[in-house]
Amino acid sequence: MAIKKVLLLGGSGFIGTYIVNRLSQRGIEVTVPTRRRERTKALIIQPGVEMPEANIHCEKTLTELMRGHDAVINLVGILHSSDVQFPYSSDFARAHVELPKKIVAACKASGVRRLVHMSALKADPKAPSEYLASKGDGEAIILAARNELDVTVFRPSVIFGLGDSFLSMFASVLKKLPFFPLGYGHARFQPVWAADVADAFVESLSNEATFGQVYDLAGPKVYTLRELVDYTAKLTGSNAKIIPLPEGLAYLQAGLMWLAPQPLMSPDNLRSMQVDSVCEGTFNPPPNWRPTALEAIAPTYIALNTPKGKLDSFRYRAGR
DSSP states (O other): OOOOEEEEETTTSHHHHHHHHHHHHTTOEEEOOBSOGGGGHHHHTSTTEEOOBOOTTSHHHHHHHHTTOSEEEEOOOOSOOSSOOSSOOHHHHIIIIIHHHHHHHHHHHHTOOEEEEEOOTTOOTTOSSHHHHHHHHHHHHHHHTTTTSEEEEEEEOSEESTTOSSHHHHHHHHHHOSEEEEEOTTOEEOOEEHHHHHHHHHHHTTOGGGTTEEEEEOOSOOEEHHHHHHHHHHHHTOOOEEEEEOHHHHHHHHHHHHTSSSOSOOHHHHHHTTSOBSOOSSOOOOTTOOOOOHHHHGGGTTSTTSHHHHHHHHHHHTTO
16 A cells, blocks of 8 residues: 555644654655644645645545545644533543544545544543543544544553653753652653654554554553653752642642643643553554663753763764
């Protein structure tokens, strides 16, 4: 199955940037719809990349965008909602449930069979958080179409890498404050490098063995949230005191942060952390999955302003 042109939904975000780079390097044309073209000029300069302004939540627009493409990749996702409603709010429903329905319908209408979708590790309609519950319902919609479309679903754990809002956020706070209030420090993650995620998506496009499959994407090691914050502090040279918060204060802190114009945390994020984002028991990685260790990558972008970080960066680039 030759893939020459891909429609990448949500492609102007963190993971999208990595995927655009890889598709462009392979000579594959990429269309990345965007609401504000002027904000994503860095992607436009790459060969074979088009960025039309379009409303992808309009099914008719989606259908027209898909025409002439060989595959669709959906990366659209949100971490925060403007309100709270169970099982999930209208914001989560629009991004994670209603849009997948429209994407499936548009694929059928336009004749595009290949669809690759980003879900989330431990996504489940019965999950305690709005994020995971809505992701679970969206995943089910995609998989329900596998008799008519060639679908593949990826379920990554928390993703790290240059441009992330995970380790980079910890580093930013640790550099500015003498203390770091931390709730749910016992929550567990299996962080996966953004480049490994991008490679899995791109390599699956023409691999018929991946059709109809659901793959978990996780790194080689499990960490608690506290361990990740401590490691980030070490990389940045921060002496900030880590202050563990009991559950009640953790939710109060998250609620206050949620009120910010660009929230870094919300109560729903804490509800997501009630479910460890790790692969235990049955683990279904994609073909040839060899994830990169966090310790091999984090110093190359978290600690660049420290002597050790610069040395580690040089060592990484030199393959040492």
